Amino acid sequence: MELPVKISHVPILSSIFVKIVQFDPSNPDASSSDLEMLASPDKGISASLMKVANSSFYGRSGSVETLRDAIILLGFKTVRNFVILLNTKQLAANVKNSLSKKYLHEFPLLTALLAMDLSKPLGIKGKDNIFLASLFHSIGMVILSLNFSKEYENILQGNESLLTMEKKIFQADHRIFSRYILEKWNMPNELIEVADGYLLDNAGLMQKNELVRVVGIASCMVRRFLKIGNLPDDDKYLEIALKLHGKDLSFLNIIEDGTIELLKSHPIYENGMLI
Numbered sequence: 001m002e003l004p005v006k007i008s009h010v011p012i013l014s015s016i017f018v019k020i021v022q023f024d025p026s027n028p029d030a031s032s033s034d035l036e037m038l039a040s041p042d043k044g045i046s047a048s049l050m051k052v053a054n055s056s057f058y059g060r061s062g063s064v065e066t067l068r069d070a071i072i073l074l075g076f077k078t079v080r081n082f083v084i085l086l087n088t089k090q091l092a093a094n095v096k097n098s099l100s101k102k103y104l105h106e107f108p109l110l111t112a113l114l115a116m117d118l119s120k121p122l123g124i125k126g127k128d129n130i131f132l133a134s135l136f137h138s139i140g141m142v143i144l145s146l147n148f149s150k151e152y153e154n155i156l157q158g159n160e161s162l163l164t165m166e167k168k169i170f171q172a173d174h175r176i177f178s179r180y181i182l183e184k185w186n187m188p189n190e191l192i193e194v195a196d197g198y199l200l201d202n203a204g205l206m207q208k209n210e211l212v213r214v215v216g217i218a219s220c221m222v223r224r225f226l227k228i229g230n231l232p233d234d235d236k237y238l239e240i241a242l243k244l245h246g247k248d249l250s251f252l253n254i255i256e257d258g259t260i261e262l263l264k265s266h267p268i269y270e271n272g273m274l275i
Contacts, residue, residue: 001179003172003180004170004171004172004176007143007147007177007180009146009147010143011091013087013185016039016042016045016083017084017087017088019038020080020084020087021187023035024128025075025076025080030076032068035071036071039071045083048082049070049079049083050067050070051271052070052267052268052271053074054070055267057267058267077131080128081268082268084131084132085112085135086271088136089105089272091146092104099157100152100153100156103141103156104141105273106226106273107138107219107222107223108137108138108139109135109269109272109273110225110226110260110263110264110269111134111135111137111222112131112134112218113131113263113266114221115130115131115133115134115214115215115217116130117263118218118255119214121251122210122214122245123245124211127211129188129190129211130211130214130215133190133194134194134218136178137178137194137195137198138174138178138219139177139181140173140174140178140180140181141177143177143178143181144166144170144174148169162174163231175199178192178195179192179196190209193209193212194212198215199216200216200237200238200240201237206244213241213244213245217238220238221260225255
């Protein structure tokens with residue numbers, strides 16, 4: 001895929017990241033020893049998993065003594081998601097500006113946690129990549145920031161539409177750069193579909209699959225909560241998206257009544273924001 005501007009900084013994924021993405025937590029043959037073998041060589045990841053398992057959130061403060069016990073307590077999906085987060089949060093580690101951190105790190109992380117929470121009431125089943133798809137749904141913003149830090153910081157601080165400014169300066173918006181990097185990393189096609197289509201719009205909304213829609217709904221709600229105001233206002237399409245899942249706008253009351261603040265107390269959020 002050819003980009004309209006040259007990208008010199010293309011992040012390289014670690015070998016553990018590639019292996020953990022390939023790990024299928026729904027596979028009946030998957031085991032805690034498989035995950036332990038993936039995580040144990042990295043002492044930082046092992047320590048973080050132990051810290052999360054012993055957090056008050058899981059009610060086991062200090063009682064989890066081995067990595068395998070931590071994996072069993074947290075569950076395969078949570079461990080997979082957390083290890084992925086630890087391996088990707090360094091992408092935004094060089095971002096110092098608080099506004100940039102909000103867009104490039106907190107926004108996708110909260111979207112990932114909220115999308116996971118929404119999947120059950122919205123009837124999304126068997127989607128093991130909800131967290132990963134949400135975490136990477138706006139990865140193009142990170143790529144643009146890594147390569148054009150000053151220009152992108154100015155865009156985020158501006159009052160014009162983010163997409164309009166991206167197209168004006170880079171001849172394409174961040175979704176094109178998301179597709180580029182996800183293809184470069186050989187990520188599953190469903191992640192690329194989410195990055196392409198997470199901004200809810202009337203055109204093709206009915207045709208978007210349920211993974212794209214749940215990430216789109218979560219992303220829209222997190223943008224509202226974080227007051228990220230220069231992305232397209234797709235609130236008016238939320239009603240259509242929710243109706244496809246048998247819900248109406250009253251469903252959003254679950255989110256508006258403190259759900260996102262509650263997500264900030266989740267140990268994955270707390271550890272994920274430590275960069």
